[in-house]
Amino acid sequence: MLAEKRVLLIIGGGIAAYKALELIRLLRGQGAAVTPVMTRAAAEFVTPLSVSALAGEKVYTDLFDLTDEAEMGHIQLSRVADLIVVAPATADLIARMAQGRADDLASTLLLATDTPVLVAPAMNVRMWQHPATQRNIKRIQADGTRLIGPDDGEMACGEYGPGRLSEPAAILAGIRAMLTVGPLSGKHIIVTSGPTHEAIDPVRYIANRSSGAQGSAIAAALRDLGASVSFVTGPASVPPPQGVTVIRVETAAQMAAAVAAALPADAAVMAAAVADWRVANASDSKMKKDGTGQAPALQFIENPDILRDTSASKQRPKLVIGFAAETDDVLSHAAAKLARKGCDWIVANDVSPATGIMGGAENAVTILSASGAEVWPRLPKDEVARRLAARIAEALA
Template sequence: MLASKRILLIIGGGIAAFKALDLIRRLRERGAEVTPVLTRAGAEFVTPLSVSALAGRKVYTDLFDLTDEAEMGHIELSRSADLIVVVPATADLMAKMAGGHADDLASTLLLATDTPVLLAPAMNVRMWEHPATARNIATLKGDGIGLIGPGEGDMACGEFGPGRMSEPLEIVAAVERALVGGPLAGKRVLVTSGPTHEPIDPVRYIANRSSGAQGTAIAKALRALGAEVVFVTGPADAAPPEDVEVKRVETAQEMLAAVEAALPVDAAVFAAAVADWRVASASDSKMKKQPGEKGGLPVLEFAENPDILARVSQMNEGRPALVIGFAAETDDVIDNATAKRKRKGCDWILANDVSHATGIMGGAHNAVTLIDSEGAQSWPRMTKAEVASRLAERIAQTLG
């Protein structure tokens, strides 16, 4: 997809710089020409020799290198690429960009260019959350600079939170979107994910075992194909994907409101495991356990939650062109899922067996059967990321 595309790769100074080596390899696998620029701080983490060997090109490091300026010059270097990618984009580099500083080769290239720029930020969580960084990010976005990430995760410093640089394949996908687009470019897709938590009282709730991993993988796969993704998620274990619009909810009613607010969309994938029932009148204070035999057990009265999949599937106006549901079953999987598709009115249902022996609920793998108006197609057991990729490609084919 990136054949003959010219990428100027600026490697900043941070422990995440080691990922730039894998990124170079991935970009070149896809046919891109990578010209590397290594900052002085970046050279503390990766060597010019390793960068040059992987890129198959000279590494540029010094603004005042007489030979480099005579042969090419930083102005020409800044404008000879189809895309400039900064990996990692440190707080210092982004501050220089936002302020228009140009005191080294990297910052001078970024100021002198009229080429699109994509940043992959990486820094300590406190640095990312600092008001100065937030101001700089807002300025850069206003200037039309693209960003991928950062995600949440463990830091080299031992802390956890936002600031972890995107993985090389995620950056490659962002590069492809910036330069090529993708089969879902211009399409808006809604994905729901995770469980819902229905409160009993302030400390107890009704839920299920959904981790949100499959919904997250689907959102990532759709974004990788160029779609604009709205990701509505309950309190899931899996971190939300990067570079998508995230709407966090707790209950089924909140999820319905978020889904309706996200419409219209071209397609909707309802991967969330929404609780069928909620407590009709949740207590505002903790329900106390009564001692002795006379205390008895609390009696909970349930109410039915809104059927989000059915509501969207059966819309008279503004219905998405493609509505996809999931059916998590333990018995008669195909028959039950087929009946569910007809009852709900959706276009496709992905059915899977979530009985305890399969290990699918909360696991890393899935085995689904796609059911549409023409019948059922069973897919082999694969990782949830592979299921997501296959589904996203089929969605792209269907939406044309």
């Protein structure tokens, strides 16, 4: 619950502004006080009267309102909040944040504060993918701003892809995570999850049976302890948890690039089942039978070693954790991987078909580190995640 917490909610101008009304209702339901600020463009999509009625407080819109400046200056307004949330955050507002501009009330509040900021972007897919927007996102993240979303989905303009505002419940989960005072508060942790898909041709690919369930559970457990989680996920069958920054990828190369871009971090948990190899001669068109009965010859090249590269990075996290999913000689293979990759821990498990672990609801793991091996009993994956998160919190304390 968010009782006695105050959220300064900045509503940007976009069609997704209507979701801010539901977010206010959810926040008030959790006991939080909401101070609403609207940009001039936001008032074109939702009315200040509606926002004020739901928040139970006055809506602030004008930087140069003399009455407001006498009663509560814009500097004070930004500092009495426990958290500043920008939802929806338009491409324009994000650009002004990145540039450090202060040409309206919203941007001035964001510049004149040291209060934590959570941004929920919402914009057209092409605007989101534009290099300028991506540069601005990286800039505000480097400044300490946390991100939630955007989601993939259908846009009001009819296009489909990333750029859709996260649902209010997901934003609420992110707010709760940021306001949670836990042992991992203030820590940034990268979690990789799910399989990767390596193309053979436009309709076929190489993959594995990873569901992403364990990685998703780990991200949620770290979030619950107060961590800011960058969740880099391949095409998993289990949805990502709410309240984390979701970065969707398909291939191992894309995952490697996403992990590198998410650094620096305090810890990295590499739970993804990354394909070791990819097809070097993947076809641009669907491969056809040629009537000879001969299968096409596939040439393979090695994929980036994300665990090894992260362990050797100049921005190496304090704690790097790898996973070893094996079908035989589990502990010997895991110990060799620990030595070879340069990471701090290896979480080893037996994924041979008889165990039902890959794609199942339970896991049985052994934690290998320089201090030895710690065998855990077979547990639900959520409980494995909670125990691992607690161990990570101890290591980072």
